[in-house]
Amino acid sequence: MTSLSISHAHVATDILPARQAPPIKRMPLLKMLFGDILSAALTTGALMTILALMPAVQWGLVDATWTTADPAACRDGGACWAFVGAKLRFILFGLYPPEAQWRPMIMMGLMVGMVLVSLSPALWGRKLVIAWQVAVAMMLTLMWGGVAGLSFVPTSQWGGLPVTLLLALLSLGCGFPFAVFLALGRRSSLPIPSVLSVGLIETVRGLPLVGLLFVASILLPLLLPPTWTIDKLGRTFAALTVFAAAYLAEVIRGGLQAIPAGQIEAAKALGIPHWKAIQHIVMPQAIQKVIPPLTNTAIVMVKNTSLVMIVGVFDMLSAGRSAAMDPTWPAPYREAYLFVGLIYFALCVAISYYARWLELRVKAKDYR
Amino acid sequence: MLFALWDNRRIRNNVIQVLLFAGFAGLLFWLWSNTAANLAARGIRVGFDYLNRQANFPISESVLPYDPSDTFGWAYVIGVTNTAVISLTAIIISTFIGLVIALVRLSNNPLASKMAALFVGVIRNMPLIVQLLFWYALATTVLPAPRLAFNPLPGFYLSLRGLYVPAISLGPQAGPFAAACLAVLIAAVIMRRLAPISAWSLSKWVLLGGLAVAAVVLLRPSVSFPELKGFNFIGGLRLSPEFAALMLGLVLYTSVFISEVIRGGIEAVSRGQWEAGRALGLSERHVMFRIIIPQALRIIVPPMTSQYLSTVKNTTLALAVGYPELGLVVGTVINQTGQAIESISILLAVFLTISIAVSMFMNWYNAHVALVTR
Known part of the structure; x- marks a missing residue:
């Protein structure tokens, strides 16, 4: 600077001090709420909704009976949360033998632990897949028993939250490999794989899950040889897996479409065989791209497991319903459904928060 | 020799496709033969002739008329x-x-x-079926008996028996009127193609007005309000x-x-x-x-x-x-x-x-x- 020594009058020579950013203009709350007619109407509407909901609050919180040993104490008006406390074990574990209920407890602990470990993308890899396979084998052993001194518990006695969680987790986990092949088949230029994949995906997606569950629970025994006896839980699981596979396949297809053709062309130019290129180059990128929608499918599947009640599988919702049928309590159906709904809510919200976090992370990684 | 064939992309693709198709056809055939064997063993006859038999079960509500003696x-x-x-x-x-x-x-x-x-x-984070069961529990356990029904608006009654609302019944000309509406709709679509937009916006109102007048004249709609008679409501539409x-x-x-x-x-x-x-x-x-x-x-x-x-x-x-x-x-x-x-x-x-x-x-x-x- 000094060596140039330009001294025109209009050239500033001294550096100006940094100025404070102008303060953010805040709209006063009152103006936000009642600023114009529309806003005032909305505020009034919102306040009236809150007022209209007051009886529900009165019922659920103020008048509620929180703890009581005597079911008759629940008869005067408010919500009977004492019922949920008294029936908690039944709603959570169903008909599972009470003395063995530590097993589904540990099973769920294991599941939560594995899920927590799998949250961080840094740990994703082949080892984690193997760990999951071992963990699932352990979970099923814990539930079934029959080995290592554990008493055998048939699936007809499984129930409640463990069934809900297992169905959601396993249908997604087992549906995923099928989904990958269906998505590849749909993208294939060969006519037979693509027609078969499109046919299967669109048929399953065009049907209500209840229809598939009907097929699995009523038709499947007719379609298989008489010596193959698959119990009800297994058949429902098969239906949920097919359902999950079709929906996951569409999500994965979206990811495959987003991979530029240059990737596979580059692999070809390097002499990498087609399937190796798919496995190591295309698929990993495609799946990484669709992780947010995949978590959406996970939420959908968690919610869908509740439909197994229709074909008589004893999941958490059926357990809640059966608990409320107990004549010693004054028909606390609302409390039972609210409690069960709350557990589903917690599961789904947890998944969606995770998805949001993951999306931000993936985005940050993309721009780096 | 075989490896050389496998290296040919076209041959390989065809082999994969044939195998896939054979596998799929085999699976279908296997399921079909199982089903046939199972049905024969259980003595079930497959066919749609039962559709013409009398159903003999009630359906609690329907839009079209239904009776257990129907098929x-x-x-x-x-x-x-x-x-x-x-x-x-x-x-x-x-x-x-x-x-x-x-x-x-x-x-x-x-x-x-x-x-x-x-x-x-x-x-959105609760399964639909839980919500349906909740609302149903609410509707069947909380609502009062018909005598004490909520009456939020005149003609609307909410009770254990369901929601009663005023019903609009149409005269015998409902069929011809529906046909006329359809004709007008088709004419409107054609007109919209032909006429300039300004003409369309005026004629739209003329058409709608004409339809409304025709509806009142032709249909002579009558409204029936639900009334409490004894232990239940009579008249109106029951939901x-x-x-x-x-x-x-x-x-x-x-x-x-x-x-x-x-x-x-x-x-x-x-x-x-x-x-x-x-x-x-x-x-x-x-x-x-x-x-x-x-x-x-x-x-x-x-x-x-x-x-x-x-x-x-x-x-x-x-x-x-x-x-x-x-x-x-x-x-x-x-x-x-x-x-x-x-x-x-x-x-x-x-x-x-x-x-x-x-x-x-x-x-x-x-x-x-x-x-x-x-």
Whole structure:
């Protein structure tokens, strides 16, 4: 600077001090709420909704009976949360033998632990897949028993939250490999794989899950040889897996479409065989791209497991319903459904928060 | 030699395809032969002649007339019409409520917007079947007996027996009138193609006015109000607790998802469109309804299609609350006749047809609203 020594009058020579950013203009709350007619109407509407909901609050919180040993104490008006406390074990574990209920407890602990470990993308890899396979084998052993001194518990006695969680987790986990092949088949230029994949995906997606569950629970025994006896839980699981596979396949297809053709062309130019290129180059990128929608499918599947009640599988919702049928309590159906709904809510919200976090992370990684 | 053949891409592809096809055909044949063997062992005869037999089971409510002496075939028709009616009603109501929720969420009013967001979060994260069972429990345990029915509006009674609303009954000319409406609609579509827009906007009102007059003259609609007689209501239209619970649950659930679709579409329209509209001096309402929403429609249509389709599929959950839609009818028929294969095939065929028809219509509509690039 000094060596140039330009001294025109209009050239500033001294550096100006940094100025404070102008303060953010805040709209006063009152103006936000009642600023114009529309806003005032909305505020009034919102306040009236809150007022209209007051009886529900009165019922659920103020008048509620929180703890009581005597079911008759629940008869005067408010919500009977004492019922949920008294029936908690039944709603959570169903008909599972009470003395063995530590097993589904540990099973769920294991599941939560594995899920927590799998949250961080840094740990994703082949080892984690193997760990999951071992963990699932352990979970099923814990539930079934029959080995290592554990008493055998048939699936007809499984129930409640463990069934809900297992169905959601396993249908997604087992549906995923099928989904990958269906998505590849749909993208294939060969006519037979693509027609078969499109046919299967669109048929399953065009049907209500209840229809598939009907097929699995009523038709499947007719379609298989008489010596193959698959119990009800297994058949429902098969239906949920097919359902999950079709929906996951569409999500994965979206990811495959987003991979530029240059990737596979580059692999070809390097002499990498087609399937190796798919496995190591295309698929990993495609799946990484669709992780947010995949978590959406996970939420959908968690919610869908509740439909197994229709074909008589004893999941958490059926357990809640059966608990409320107990004549010693004054028909606390609302409390039972609210409690069960709350557990589903917690599961789904947890998944969606995770998805949001993951999306931000993936985005940050993309721009780096 | 064999390796050399395997290295030829075309031969390899063909071999894979043949194997795949053979595997699929083999699987189908295996299932078919199992089924044949199982059916023979159980002495079940497959065929659709049971459709003509007398059904002998009641259906609690239906839009078309039904009696247990009708045939199984007619019972299916009742199931399909009930499914169609609840689907259509739920879709239409949910679309409006969904739009309202989306607009409230996008509004500048923090209280209303936060409340709408909370509502959306709660409803969308609970399974529909839990919500249906909850509303049904509410409808059957909390509501008072007919004598003590809630009477929120004149002519509306809410009690354990369901919701009674005033019914509009139409005169004998309803059929010809519907035909006339259809003719007018077709004429309007043709006119719209031919006439200039200014003529269209005037004639639209003339047409609508003419139709309204014709409706009153031809149909002589009469309204019947429900009245408490003894222990129950007489007159009016009864919506059963099952129907009410199903409708409430389905509409809330669907409208929340629709509101998310609409909100996504509106937010996807670039901010510049808002700013340009304001710069031209248009009011907020005009910017929203004349500039933003027409553009958002293009983004909204595909996800909206899948929402509508899921709604149709979700109606099968009516099974849980005992509303006689197709799924419940199919379940009853299977219990009565044991004709599981035929009944489930009918269920699947109906839903596949609806899915395909709706997606074809929506594809057509999508092409209709698509951006015309010149």
